[in-house]
Amino acid sequence: MTSAAITKNLTKRYGRKTALADCSLDIPAGHVVGLVGPNGAGKSTLLQLICGQLAPTAGSLTVLDGPPVTGSPRIGFVAQDTPVYGNLSIEDHLRLGRHLNPSWDDDLARERIERLDLDPKQKAGKLSGGQRAQLALTLAIAKRPELLLLDEPVAALDPLARREFLQGLMEYVAETGTSVVMSSHLVADLERVCDYLIVLVKSKVRVTGEVEELLASHHRVTGARVDPEKLGPGRTVVQARHTDVQSSLVVRSTAPIEDPAFTVDGIDLEDLVLAYMSEAGNGRDRILEKQR
């Protein structure tokens, strides 16, 4: 198995609103995949389609070499805002997991709760946001899934809890090699843990690829005012910003750019993603720019 999920022209509409449009993706197995995009880009929809909680309006998808199924023991899902039953204790949640999952690993779950220094008798409603997220993650991984999906798991957490959560996740992934798809609207959350990236903007896929490859093939080009069209073949301008005297471009190019007229720098992941996001958002600005 080389793909965790493959989607073909996947589309999901709620009434007239399109949540995901014509999305074709190959999400590789054995990676920690970051799904990044602004709020409302369709990340949650994509993840819920993969775990079978939603049915697509059009298109097809294959998950772990089969059709998506709800309640599959092979997929673990940590939903947005990490919901737990407020009036049940941590112990109750573990029993819930044991009763509802044939592949439940009780030792793993209990060990995790112990390591997190949580009292099993405590009601889940009294936990802090970080502890609640950890409990939800424990439930998802003690299922021993082949594919773990996390929908904005750290969005509501403070920086320390974020770090601890991601650390816990990484330890588990390092031990088991489980495929992970994790969404976030902040690149910073994903930067540390992901080795593969999917950028989703306005229900469309902008760019996908391994993080290292993406970093190697994207460049920030600055120099005197240039026409982006004149950069030469095989080079795509992802983002262009011009002042009267200077241009700053983000360019995708597998071959190195060697032109004395420009300064070529590397680019970090956050700038790279932001370039793709602003490109999608600022189509209008670029037209204005050309007319000037």
Add this chain to the structure above:
Amino acid sequence: MIWLTWRQFRTQAAVGLALVIAVAAVYLSTRSTLLDIARDTGYAACTADCGKLAQQFVQTARTGYLGQLYQAGALLLILLPALIGLFWGAPLVSRELESGTHRLVWNQSISRNRWLGVKLGGIGLATAAVAGLSSWAITAWASPLDEVDGWVVPLTYAARGIVPAGYAVLGFVVGVTIGMLLRRTVAAMAVTLVVVIAAMVGGVFFREQLVAHSTYQEALPADWDGGISLSPDDPNHAIRLEVGPPEVATWVLTNKILNSAGAEYRGPYDPDYCGPNATKGGSGPKGCRDWLTSQNLHQKVTYIANDKFWALQWRETGVLLVASSLLAIFCFWWIRRRVA
């Protein structure tokens, strides 16, 4: 799934159990007092022509705390379906949707069908048990009184036998369905209350269609008893007779006085016999009565008698359970197709 259903429901289950125990304890322990009154009034020992003793027994029993228990029992069984719909039915799915926990539980290795099936089945059975046992205790307690007053009198009927369990199950499923549609617990509770009350009021009107009606049609006897109303100023001389139904007619649907042609009798009366200016037939209303008797009038009563009680109960409960099943099927369809 059974464990989780039990874990989430156990507080409500405890309340339901406490209710059943309280009802059983109160009604079974006071039944002997009720039977003592039947004995003391002489009704229990009576073998023939007991009408008067029976009335005396009911009157004595209905005063004091037994009377309050009688009313409380009816009130409880009539309110129970709405209460169960409100507190057991409406929050069942809507609370999960509201707090997002459906995303947690539906991502365990379990299908939505099984999740909903265990909840609907388990709590539906608990509903039937709580309502059925309460109704059984109250029906048994009130049976000496109902024997006198009649089982099929509409208000009594709805709080006896198995019909309360039928309405309770319907109330529960209605609550679940509305909760699933509205996805908001408080709104679902309010709508459930309205819908369950509407269903019970509808049941009152719909009930009489479930069994064949009996008819009583007899000529007005010479010694008929009843009221006469007429207006002396009415140039049409319209008159109305009100004659009580026969004893067998527990639940009276229609009660009419017909003329010899079979149409409802409305006069005209003869002002010489009836009304303030009557001159013939002797003094007082007796002359008018005798004159009316001679008009060849019939009394026609359509009714439902006590012996139809169980036929009505089974049929109405059957209809309620079919309606509940249809709603449940809708729930299964909806949760698969429409709930994300």
